[in-house]
């Protein structure tokens with residue numbers, strides 16, 4: 009059994025219903041790629057020379073805020089999702 | 101608009117403790133949690149330190165398995181030393197040593213339980229004491245008048261006013277940000293800790309791990325060292341590093357540990373299955389920054405209190421909660437909520453609490469941790485050197501006299517790499533920890549002898565012998 013074989017989504021639980029809570033201002037982004045590297049759920053992608061957030065991020069984000077924290081130019085904004093929604097750690 | 105004596109943002113161990121103490125003092129108290137219940141947003145799944153039983157015995161004696169089925173005492177810790185090739189090169193079993201002074205610290209290193217059980221238990225203590233708890237509610241902002249915090253506003257625009265607001269909202273603290281105390285953390289003051297929870301049948305953990313309910317995987321080969329914590333019917337494995345130190349996706353490193361041959365064998369023996377993936381930020385700093393402003397105090401992770409060596413954060417969150425509420429009660433009695441009054445909070449945690457004592461050697465402890473478990477260059481000599489020194493003698497490859505020579509020569513080979521780190525990290529740490537007794541140690545009459553003795557000793561240590569060829 010190899011942990012790499014597991015679909016991460018299948019071992020995380022999310023409650024739906026939040027509005028947007030992460031965004032990127034591409035004018036401020038300096039393309040350092042740190043958000044791409046640090047997101048364990050791989051929610052940041054580079055498309056046509058621009059960093060974009062996965063469309064289904066609300067169903068996958070574990071709300072660690074690492075992307076926000078590593079972003080030196082302050083291009084990424086992060087707030088927690090609406091109360092009672094988002095990731096749930098049943099064995100946290 | 102609702103009015104309170106004290107408003108607490110966050111329903112973790114810090115927030116619940118603050119709410120409990122405040123309610124017991126008769127203050128009109130409310131605390132908020134964005135999760136549907138406390139604990140479901142936290143992933144520190146957690147080793148509770150024995151100091152909690154010493155500081156709050158009446159409270160902690162009620163934390164029993166019927167309330168927290170995941171409880172499992174971490175009596176022993178396995179330390180796996182893993183070499184560059186991913187082989188376990190030595191294993192050291194640690195338990196509380198003879199010098200530990202009190203119960204239950206003599207009986208366990210940590211008491212493990214899931215936060216999804218512990219946090220609600222703590223929050224119930226607060227509501228039973230009379231505090232009001234609102235869950236599923238995100239606090240969005242602080243209400244300020246003339247530079248003083250006067251209350252908070254939730255995501256629906258409802259306002260909650262109080263002369264004192266306590267920021268118990270963890271590592272990504274809105275209260276710290278909006279009160280101007282901190283925008284973002286410095287990169288080397290905060291770590292990211294990804295973690296897997298594995299399910300494993302309780303009976304198998306009982307049988308196979310028995311009392312060894314903790315483990316550290318000390319890693320060479322450029323992988324941060326990992327921890328493993330066993331609960332009633334499962335375990336966590338996780339690792340952390342400061343923000344700028346991740347060269348690859350954090351799960352690459354964690355998967356490396358999980359995929360070690362030895363780890364995979366453990367998974368098979370335990371019949372374990374991955375159950376949950378988690379990640380959380382964890383402050384890990386040499387010394388906390390300012391923890392108060394007009395009308396506001398920060399406690400727990402929001403203040404940066406996890407200990408600078410191993411980041412134990414639950415006890416300091418609860419201890420700081422108590423101190424903050426004491427000061428809040430005095431401020432309310434005096435009608436003075438200014439920064440000048442609340443400065444007393446910082447003075448007390450610095451001078452009269454275990455948090456202050458811990459951070460007194462904070463820069464040295466933090467630096468040692470940074471230089472070793474999370475530093476690939478150093479672990480590549482640390483692991484083989486320690487394995488050699490501690491276990492090399494148990495070997496039948498040569499007469500033991502020859503083995504001793506081989507071991508000493510081998511350890512000596514690593515010393516040029518090891519000495520600079522050992523000198524720059526451990527000397528300052530011991531100097532700090534022993535500062536009150538330094539006079540005796542630094543006795544001028546013995547220093548010259550010591551200084552002369554060291555090179556002499558080094559020259560006596562054998563080098564590796566050239567292999568003698570034996571003729572056929």
Ligand SMILES: Cc1cc2nc3c(=O)[nH]c(=O)nc-3n(C[C@H](O)[C@H](O)[C@H](O)COP(=O)(O)OP(=O)(O)OC[C@H]3O[C@@H](n4cnc5c(N)ncnc54)[C@H](O)[C@@H]3O)c2cc1C
Nearest residue numbers: 110112113114134144147239269270380400401413414417
């Ligand atoms: C992986 C990991 C392992 C750890 N292991 C241990 C360990 O074994 N032992 C130990 O002692 N410590 C451990 N720690 C540290 C410990 O988890 C923290 O120090 C501790 O949780 C701090 O408590 P707190 O109450 O200050 O903050 P938190 O526990 O983070 O609680 C903050 C609470 O506030 C809520 N919240 C945040 N913002 C808002 C908002 N705007 N509105 C409403 N609610 C909000 C959050 O949902 C959360 O429940 C670990 C940490 C991690 C990440």
